[in-house]
Amino acid sequence: MIDPSLPPALEIRGLRKSYGSKEAVRGIDLSIRQGEFYGLLGPNGAGKTTTLKMVVGLLNPTAGSINVFGFDTGRDPVAAKRQTAWLPDEPMLYDKLTPLEYLEFVAGLWGIDASVASDRADELLIRLDLHDHRHERCEGFSRGMKQKAALAGALIHDPRLLILDEPLTGLDAAIARQVKDLLVERARNGCTIILTTHIMEVAERLVDRIGIIQHGLLLAEGTLDALRRQHGRDGATLEDLFLDLVSGKAVAA
């Protein structure tokens, strides 16, 4: 649920990142409200992952500032990270651990009290239909089960800002539904969520607002209806709108 009276969950100003002489992110400004479900779209190589990795502190910006719930990620990285969870597109799990051991391990890293961690782990494993597998090693899990275990790990410290890179790629319909339902439920309970996806239906159905990145710049931003209005494309699907925008066919109305 979005509360516009609250300060933004994420505020990015003038963000840039160069890899050697290559500028992957070329000056992005972004403001995401508390409780907002935001979809970051863009062609391959647009700069989405680079942008999000800077937000979660895995990459240092070349220039610009990032504030997470008012904490500057450069000046106060630990406080910013405490608010945040990051689920990469290829999550790392410890294959020799069971999901329960993995969640207890991650909870330990966050310094969460063992009884609180145990309750949260149970709740997440039940919610993601992994409870019956809680004592099995992750090495025998399918891609979807591993993705769900990793998502549970991302949620164990109850983050206020959840950032997911391509969370639904390669998941079958049933597991994708479980993950989507959990994300929608979290958003409804006030968690701010940012995800990247190449699956247009996911963005169309799930998110409150869409940002489209191309060549390291924010090309367009708004609700689907606002984007349609801005570009004079009433009734267009997000896929049509997206393809027209990134090919330069769509112009502001």
Ligand SMILES: Nc1ncnc2c1ncn2[C@@H]1O[C@H](COP(=O)(O)OP(=O)(O)OP(=O)(O)O)[C@@H](O)[C@H]1O
């Ligand atoms: N570690 C790196 N070293 C050099 N160049 C990189 C590195 N990581 C990314 N890049 C380049 O930066 C640009 C942006 O990459 P990034 O991964 O952020 O894009 P993306 O929008 O997430 O793409 P995709 O949708 O394919 O995941 C690309 O041109 C990519 O080749």
